[in-house]
Every structure is written in C-alpha cells, then in structure tokens.
Amino acid sequence: MCGLGTMGRHHARVLATLPGVRLVGACDPDPGARPALAGLPVFPDLDTLLELDLDLCVVAAPTLAHAAIGSRLAAAGVHTLIEKPLAAGAEEARALAAAFESAGLVGCVGHIExxxxxxxxxxxxxxxxxxxxxxxxxxxxxxxxxxxxxxxxxxxxxxxxxxxxxxxxxxxxxxxxxxxxxxxxxxxxxxxxxxxxxxxxxxxxxxxxxxxxxxxxxxxxxxxxxxxxxxxxxxxxxxxxxxxxxxxxxxxxxxxxxxxxxxxCALTRQEPLQAELEAFVAAVRSQAAPAGRTEAVDGVGAVVPMWAGAEVMDVTAAILAEPAASVEVSAAGRPVDDPVRRDLARASLVVPASPGVDHAVALAVADRGGTAVASFDHDTWPPGGLPTLVAGYVPVPGSRRWF
Known part of the structure; x- marks a missing residue:
C-alpha cells in the first residue's frame, strides 16, 4: 500500500480479507497515518516498502504523486493499481501506461464505478x-x-x-x-x-x-x-x-x-471495491499462470487498464484547457439576410471573459478578408442584449447523426 488516507485505508481493509493475499506493509510520509492499521508495518518512504519484495501494490497517494510513485513501482517490477485519476496530466498518464506495458506488468487504474x-x-x-x-x-x-x-x-x-x-x-x-x-x-x-x-x-x-x-x-x-x-x-x-x-x-x-x-431491474450485489481488488489480484495471478490462460481486458470483472485511465485524462485535459467554442451568432435578433448578421455569421466565443473584464464577450469576427478581433462590453452592446448563441457541431466520419 502507498498512502493511508481515507481511500487507502479502505483498500487495506479489503486486501486484508482477500484469500491468498498477505498485506505486508504500507508507506505514508504522514506520521499521523502510521497508526491507522493495527499490526501493519507502515514506513515513511517507498524505498523501505520495496525492500519487502512486493508482488503487487495499490497506490492511494495524492494525485500529484502518482507519476513518481508509479514509475518507481514499474522499475521495481511490481504489479500496480493506481487510484483514479491515474496522474495529474495526460502526458504523465500515458508515460505510466507505457512503463507498465513495456515491463510486462499488470498496470491498472481504480475507476471503481x-x-x-x-x-x-x-x-x-x-x-x-x-x-x-x-x-x-x-x-x-x-x-x-x-x-x-x-x-x-x-x-x-x-x-x-x-x-x-x-x-x-x-x-x-x-x-x-x-x-x-x-x-x-x-x-x-x-x-x-x-x-x-x-x-x-x-x-x-x-x-x-x-x-x-x-x-x-x-x-x-x-x-x-x-x-x-x-x-x-x-x-x-x-x-x-x-x-x-x-x-x-x-x-x-x-x-x-x-x-x-x-x-x-434485478442486480447482483457486491461491494465495488472488493470486486475491483479481486479483479486486480486475478489479473496478477493470470500473469504467473501457465501459457493458455489470458487476462480479460474488457467486460464485467476485468481490470481497468492504465491506457483507459490515460484516455480519461485526455478528455479531462480538453475540458480544463482554456475553452473556445465555435458558435453561430444571431446579432440582437436580426434576420439572417441582414448585412450585420452576415458580417457576424461565423464567430468564436471565448468563455470565460478575460480576467478583470465585467460582462465582456471576446468575439472573433470572420469576414471576407480574414479574422478581425473585437471586444464588446455588455453596457455598450447594441439594444437587445447579448447575441443568441447556437452551438455548431460537425461529427467525425462514421457518426450516425448530423447537427
């Protein structure tokens, strides 16, 4: 175990009950976390924990530490489950997935849902x-x-x-x-x-x-x-x-x-964390099994591979990037054939407004000669208020619907 916060203690609780699993130790730099599990050796650093010759490890440390801890475990040959999110950024997540894959190790992420x-x-x-x-x-x-x-x-x-x-x-x-x-x-x-x-x-x-x-x-x-x-x-x-x-x-x-x-609908009841850790342990055992046994990579009961965690990080990175959505603007309700409406036919709305600017919309106006950028304040916008925004979307080839 790496990390004995709230989630780490739940992992330790379940791991201690799984058949064929022996919980040998944990590491956490916080002295207050060390008495958390009675009878379990808790070390202040990962180096000491690795001396116990681990077969597998669960990382429930703060997100910013996932990349460093995960890289060390991959280098040490330890099968690892890292709590979600896999890393603090998409590049770190992909690097972790690649490290465990190249080492031939089970590397998975705790997307418990x-x-x-x-x-x-x-x-x-x-x-x-x-x-x-x-x-x-x-x-x-x-x-x-x-x-x-x-x-x-x-x-x-x-x-x-x-x-x-x-x-x-x-x-x-x-x-x-x-x-x-x-x-x-x-x-x-x-x-x-x-x-x-x-x-x-x-x-x-x-x-x-x-x-x-x-x-x-x-x-x-x-x-x-x-x-x-x-x-x-x-x-x-x-x-x-x-x-x-x-x-x-x-x-x-x-x-x-x-x-x-x-x-x-009728459901099969099981604690999600127990099911997740059972899948992790089964995947590790499958790695050491004779040829012919293969690890499930998808479906109910399979581990969530680190590459899936990295793809989630790609999406979160896109969300957290400074958003600039393509829109069509209907200026103050003017008809489509109005000259002003045509001038504002294609635009890019930047949300949120620039820091310190109240009620501002940054508008990139596409015209025949190129792109001119203007900034409009709410108080000086033409009568009728801010423009009506209609999101436009063109799907990738193969999508079944057009908007």
Missing part, C-alpha cells in the same frame, strides 16, 4: 439492445466538499468517474467536449463545479454535472435510447427501466403495473 452493480447492469442491458440505439447519457455527481481533496478540482476528482463509465457503457470514445466551470468555494484552489457537454464517436450526446458545493449527495446516471431509458442511482444501488413494458420484463422485479410505468 465500473465495478458498481448498477453500472455493470446498465452496460449489459445496453449491449443486449434493451434501449435500442443510445442517444444520450447524462450524469449528475454532487455533494459536500471532501476534506480529503486538496490537489485537484471537480473535473479530475469527480468528472473522471463519469467520463470513464460513460465511455465504458457506451463502448465509444469522446470526440468533442466542452465545459463551463466555476471556482466558488475556493477551498481547493481549483474549479468547484462544472457543466460538461460532449459527443462520443458514435454520435451519442453526453452531459455531466459535477460539484462539491451541494449539501445533497447525488450519484445518478441516465441512458436514453430509441426504445427506452435506463435510470441508475449509484448511491442507493437501484436501476430502473422506463419504456415498453414488454422489453422491461427482462429486468425482473416488477414493482409497478404495466403500461409504461418504471420497472426496477
């Missing part, structure tokens, strides 16, 4: 065609500020969960993503809330709402398809199907009369 029974059931039912073609996936993840987080904001701490589970249940990567973020609480020094919108390669529209400002804790996922809707609550462990009752019958556990009323 893949092991949530609700998410697993959603994925299986989508693959079985119960909702038909998936049109939209929405998630809401909010609650009070977690005192354990100091080094990242809600995008890395919260939205990374939803980005991974969305990619996994849909079976398609993101091709476009943008967000509005806000720093409200100031406790972390990072963004405290975010509204994310994106599109997957197959054309599925996704929305993620995350914050750690709400007194109400919420973890919800909704998948809307052509034939119905799956609505999952990851906190109370329930999954509901809304749609054609004949298709809902496959869910079992009918709670309401037929006729379009929601139907509760």
């Amino acid at each position: 893949r092991f949530n029974p609700v998410v697993q059931a959603m994925r299986e039912r989508i693959r079985d065609g119960e909702v038909g073609t998936v049109l939209q996936i929405t998630t809401s993840r909010q609650g009070p500020y977690p005192q354990r987080i100091r080094d990242v904001g809600v995008i890395l701490d919260l939205a990374s969960h939803d980005i991974d589970l969305t990619r996994w249940i849909a079976g398609a990567p993101y091709v476009k993503v943008s967000a509005v973020t806000s720093k409200v609480a100031g406790a972390s020094g990072h963004e405290d809330l975010a509204a994310v919108v994106g599109v997957l390669r197959d054309g599925t529209v996704v929305n993620h709402l995350v914050n750690w400002l709400s007194p109400v804790k919420r973890r919800q996922v909704t998948v809307t398809g052509e034939l119905g809707c799956l609505r999952g609550d990851l906190l109370d462990g329930t999954l509901w199907f809304h749609g054609d009752p004949s298709r809902a019958a496959a869910c079992g556990e009918r709670q309401s009369p037929p006729g379009g009323s929601p139907v509760r």
